[in-house]
Amino acid sequence: MSNVIQPPLEVPDDVSADTAVTTTTSNKLSGILRLLATFAILQVAALALVIAAEMVPDRMVADSLLEAIDRGWVTTTHHPITGLDSRVDRWTECYALTMGLGDPPASNNVQTAIANPQLGKCELSVPALLAYRDGALLQSNFDYYRYWHGYTVVTRPSLAVLGVAGARMLALSLAVTAMIGTTVAVAKTTSMTAAVVLVAPALLTSDFVDLGESLPHAIGAAACWGAAWLAWLAIQRRQSLMRIAAIGVVTGVVAAFFDLMVFIPGTLALISILMVVATWMHGWRGRQLFGAGVVASVSWFLAFAITWATKWFIAGFVVGFGEVLETVRDQVSFRVDGEFNSVVDVLGEAARLNVSYWVDRPLGFLIPIGLVAAVVLAWRALRRRLVDPLYVVVVAGLAVVPLLWYEALSSHSQIHFWITYKSLPLAIGALLFALVVANTSNHLARAQQASLVDS
DSSP states (O other), X not given: OOOSOOOOOOOOTTSOHHHHHHHHHHHHHHHHHHHHHHHHHHHHHHHHHHXXXXXXXXXXXXXXXXXXXXXXXXXXXXXXXXXXXOBOOHHHHHHHHTTTTTOOTTOOHHHHHHHOEEOOSHHHHHHHHHHHXXXXXXXXXXXXXXXXXXXXXXXXXXXXXXXXXXXXXHHHHHHHHHHHHHHHHHHHHSOHHHHHHHHHHHHHSSSGGGGGGSHHHHHHHHHHHHHHHHHHHHHHHOOOHHHHHXXXXXXXXXXXXXXXXXXXXXXXXXXXXXXXXXXXXXXXXXXXXXXXXXXXXXXXXXXXXXXXXXXXXXXXXXXXXXXXXXXXXXXXXXXXXXXXXXXXXXXXXXXXXXXXXXXXXXXXXXHHHHHHHHHHHHHHHHHTTSSOHHHHHHHHHHHTHHHHXXXXXXXXXXXXXXXXXXXXXXXXXXXXXXXXXXXXXXXXXHHHHHHHHHO
């Protein structure tokens, strides 16, 4: 870790300025082409993975689900409450558990992986599976091709081999491993204090410990923290705007592939702030630091959005482009400002619902303490001139991304506030992490110098 900006590349006297500019332009163009190629390869890999997941025999998946129904692990209850006051999303889990079941007899694995037939919500899928055991054919409730459903790469094989309880435990283990990996990686290059404040809000003020109760949520958390782990390790190796863009592309694709709209804005804030902090630690300041935040967030969002749209495009070849366009248009309209019995068309209502639910968690009293700590840390860093105001502005601006997301997708965020609130602890944890690193920068620099002397 170094707090000094690397000097610009010196151009030998015998090389003309025009040649240097041409070389720089060529390198930038080459970097952009590599970035586009990486994105394209990831789309192909995503398609190959969901097709591979569909190759798991439906019979094995259905048999595991029937065993879970008999044991009471899968029921028609959509949103049970745990002993830790967490509302379990079994509604979405029933869609995920039955993804790929009920496909037409004449369809193949490729068509099924793209069209994504499923048995529907719990009150529909459970009776359908019981009827299947009595000899009836499984019939899809509808094709759920709006998402990539990349979680099937984990769910279908694990359901076939481990059953529902084993699959839930595996998904939770992946999420815990990803969070621990991120914590360890961050602690090695900053401090244990900084690493703890990064993960503590998500661990203490959300339903992280109950994530295993709903497979899609656990896999979404694993994707979020796994991406953060990858991003932090990658940016430590080399720092450049092209490197940041590549990290944004990869992690954005991962979110679009695995996450079923659970942690999306929080993951965006988390990854972007990690990029800003890492580059600041390596000497980036001013406009350069601002550029890191912009490139990280924009590249992540574009990769996420285009990956999502790519699934719609691919689905058009199977279910028809007209049907896909109509479905997407209706869903986008509904999720943004659609009418629903619990939706209020008032600016700020979506953010209010999410914040209120978050504060109402069992350890919600810690949230105001964390926010006050953030203010104190920012004031201290600025007063002691450990950072310039732009650093605080950038990380604080990225931390409010979830609130902006809630208002942009107001209907979705109001209906699913007890799910979407999970992005808030991710963003606040990242903000606290950035401010702790800023306040301990002198200590980190001295520790680094001491290690260099010892070596």
